[in-house]
Amino acid sequence: MIDLEEERNKKVRALLVGEPGNNLSELTGLTDTLGLESVEKITLSRLEVQPAYGMGKGKAQEIAERAKEVEADCIIFDFNLEPTKQRNWEKLAKIPCFDRQEVIIRIFAQRARTKEAVLQVQLAKLTYSLPRLAHSYGDMARQRGGSYGSKGSGETQLELDQRRVRTLIMQTKKELEEVVKTRETQRKRRGAIPIPECALIGYTNAGKSSLLNALTGAESFVENKLFATLDPLTRKLNLKDGKGILLTDTVGFISNLPHSLIDAFKSTLSEAKKADLNLIVIDSGDSNAIEQYKTVQEVLQEIGASEKASLIVLNKWDKIEENQLNQAELNRAFPNAIKVSAKTGFGFADLFDAISKKLLGDEEFFEIPCTENDLINKIRTEGIIIEEEWKDSSVLIKARIAERTKNICKKYQLK
Numbered sequence: 568m569i570d571l572e573e574e575r576n577k578k579v580r581a582l583l584v585g586e587p588g589n590n591l592s593e594l595t596g597l598t599d600t601l602g603l604e605s606v607e608k609i610t611l612s613r614l615e616v617q618p619a620y621g622m623g624k625g626k627a628q629e630i631a632e633r634a635k636e637v638e639a640d641c642i643i644f645d646f647n648l649e650p651t652k653q654r655n656w657e658k659l660a661k662i663p664c665f666d667r668q669e670v671i672i673r674i675f676a677q678r679a680r681t682k683e684a685v686l687q688v689q690l691a692k693l694t695y696s697l698p699r700l701a702h703s704y705g706d707m708a709r710q711r712g713g714s715y716g717s718k719g720s721g722e723t724q725l726e727l728d729q730r731r732v733r734t735l736i737m738q739t740k741k742e743l744e745e746v747v748k749t750r751e752t753q754r755k756r757r758g759a760i761p762i763p764e765c766a767l768i769g770y771t772n773a774g775k776s777s778l779l780n781a782l783t784g785a786e787s788f789v790e791n792k793l794f795a796t797l798d799p800l801t802r803k804l805n806l807k808d809g810k811g812i813l814l815t816d817t818v819g820f821i822s823n824l825p826h827s828l829i830d831a832f833k834s835t836l837s838e839a840k841k842a843d844l845n846l847i848v849i850d851s852g853d854s855n856a857i858e859q860y861k862t863v864q865e866v867l868q869e870i871g872a873s874e875k876a877s878l879i880v881l882n883k884w885d886k887i888e889e890n891q892l893n894q895a896e897l898n899r900a901f902p903n904a905i906k907v908s909a910k911t912g913f914g915f916a917d918l919f920d921a922i923s924k925k926l927l928g929d930e931e932f933f934e935i936p937c938t939e940n941d942l943i944n945k946i947r948t949e950g951i952i953i954e955e956e957w958k959d960s961s962v963l964i965k966a967r968i969a970e971r972t973k974n975i976c977k978k979y980q981l982k
Contacts, residue, residue, distance in 0.1 A: 578603060578604040579602075579604065579640045580603070580604050580606045580637070580638060580639050580640045581598050581603045581604065581605055581606065581640065581641050581642070581643050582605075582606060582607050582608075582630070582633065582634045582637060582641070582642050582643070583595065583598065583605055583607070583608045583609070583642075583643050584608075584609050584610075584611065584630060584642060584643070584644045584645065585611065585644075585645040585646070586610075586611055586614050586645065586646050587611055587612060587613055588610070589610055590610070591608045591610065593645075593822065594643065594645040594667055594670070595608070596772075597667060597670045597671065597674065598643060598670060600674050601670055601673055601674050601677070603641075603643075606637045606638070607633065607637050607639070609630060609633070611626070618652075619652070619655050620652060620655055620656060620659070621646075621648070621652050627656070628659065630642065630660075631656075631659045631660040631661075634660055634662060635660075639662065640662060640663070641662055641663040641664065641665070642656065642660055642662065642663075642664045642665075643664075643665060643666070643667070643670060644665070644666045644667070645666075645667050646666065646667070647666055647668060648665065650698050650699045653665065653666075653699065667823065668695060668823075668825040669695065671821065671824070671825055671828065672688065672691050672692055672695055672825065672828065675688045675691065675828065676688045676692065682746055683743070683746045683747070686742050686743040686746060687743065687828075689739050690736065690739045690740065690743060691825065691828045691830075693732055693735055693736045693739060694736065694830070695825065696732065697733070700728050700729055700732065762803075762811060762812060762813050763813070763843045763844070763926045763927075764801075764812065764813045764814075764815065764843050764844075765804075765812055765813070765815070765842055765843065765844045765846055765922065765926075766814075766815045766817055766838045766839050766841075766842035766844075766845050766846065767779060767814065767816050767817060767846050767848055768817050768820070768838075768839045768846070768848070768863065768867075769819065769847055769849060769859075769863055770819055770820055770821065770849070770850065770853075770859035770860075770862060770863060771818075771820065771821050772819060772850065773819065773848045773849055773853075773859070773882060774848060774850060774882040774883055774909050775816050775817070775819065775848045775882075776800075776816050777882075777910070778848060778880070778882055778907070778909040779800065779802060779814060779816040780909070781909040781910075781912065781915075782804050782814065782909075782915065782918075783802040783803065783804050784802075785802040785816075799815050799817050799838050800815065801813050801815040801816075802814055802815075806919045806922060806923055810923065810927075810950070810951045812922065812926065815838050815842065817836070817838050817839060818836065820862055820863050820866045821862065822858075822859075822862045824866060829866075829869060829870070836866075836870050836872075839867060839870065839872040839875065840870060840871055840872040840875065842875065843876065843926060844875075844876050844877065844878065844922065844926055845867075845872065845875050845876070845877040845878075846877070846878050846880050846922075847860070847863060847877050847879050847880065848880045848882050849879065849880065849881050849882065849901070849904075850883050851881045851882060851883045851884050851887050851893070851897060851906070852886030852887055852893075856900075857896075857897075857900050860879075860900075860901075876925055878904075878905060878918075878921055878922065878925055879901050879903065879904040879905070880904065880905050880918065881897060881901060881904045881905065881906045881907065882907055882908070882909055883908060883910070884906040884907060884908050884913060884914065885908040885910055885911050885913060923951060923967055924967070927951060927967035927968055928967055928968070928973070929967070930953060930966070930967055931965075931967070931968065931973070931980060932963070932964070932965055932980070933946075933963075933964045933966065933976055933979045933980050933981060934962070934964075934979055934981055935961060935962050935964060935979045936960060936962075937957070937960055937961060939979075942975065942979075943962060943964070945972055945975070946964065946966055946976065949968065950966050950967055950968030950972055951966060951967045951968075952964055952965070952966045953966055953967070
């Protein structure tokens, strides 16, 4: 007799296919996060520009037969699969076939919680599915949602579905614009009191949420899986000098992030563009750390945030304390990085100092007349006063202050 509970809990079995030189470790992580089981991995020796399958028919037949042998429920490709090729693969293998783009979109759909994240994922799904309606499959086959016009004379079901999806895309964009406006209003309210803002950015699963929690006492969701965080979470961080800054956790980056997701999540990714300082968090224990940093730089370039002030933070340093080879490689690649551990608190003092220096510059000395109370208060609220000595008619101040405030204080600066 079939065990129904066992059948319900049975994982979908996936055969993974990657381009030459790809060990498929990242796609394995993505499929695991989605809840699939990777039963076999095939790395191609070459990719051919073939219109039917993206490779020779013989190789495609071999992969389809292997999928049958290992009882795979689907085939997942670690490169983009155009709609026509997708249809051809599904006809050949007689099981669902899709690419990493769909895997990532499905993960985002699973993890979206807030209204903004749900709308962003919905927009990405609709944009991705539109050219694939002609070759429908699975739960992303057709997008339904209300009655949007009637079928015209001679109009095919495909044309009707495409029109519905385009209407849904327009509606979703409008809803998303309203949600983004609300968040921008909240940001402006925060901006009324000038507090420096830092964004934690980096590859997915680099430990950004763990670092936010450890630094601020926040309760951001943490899980050892890709894309645990989709929504920005902002918390106040008090530096050791008493200065408060705002620290924001952001969605993780990944290589070949689908353009539909980049477009949909632009408002979320813009945290990296609007922050005064970006903390680029890298997982020290990951063997692909250097490549992942390059991916982060590519995404920053794409969203127009590559020129922002930044600090490289090598997180999870406790993982490689005994590995001298890894330490030497990371030190060569990132000579000015701050080494920390969200787990143990190691390096936090160095991180606070580096943040203060980046945001407020070096320590400067000023002699300000006692009558300039507003200016002294401005230094106190917008900078960090390290030492102050009151005299009869002036105040000697040793401080770190933001550039805009420093310009006002320039005439009182001591050489």
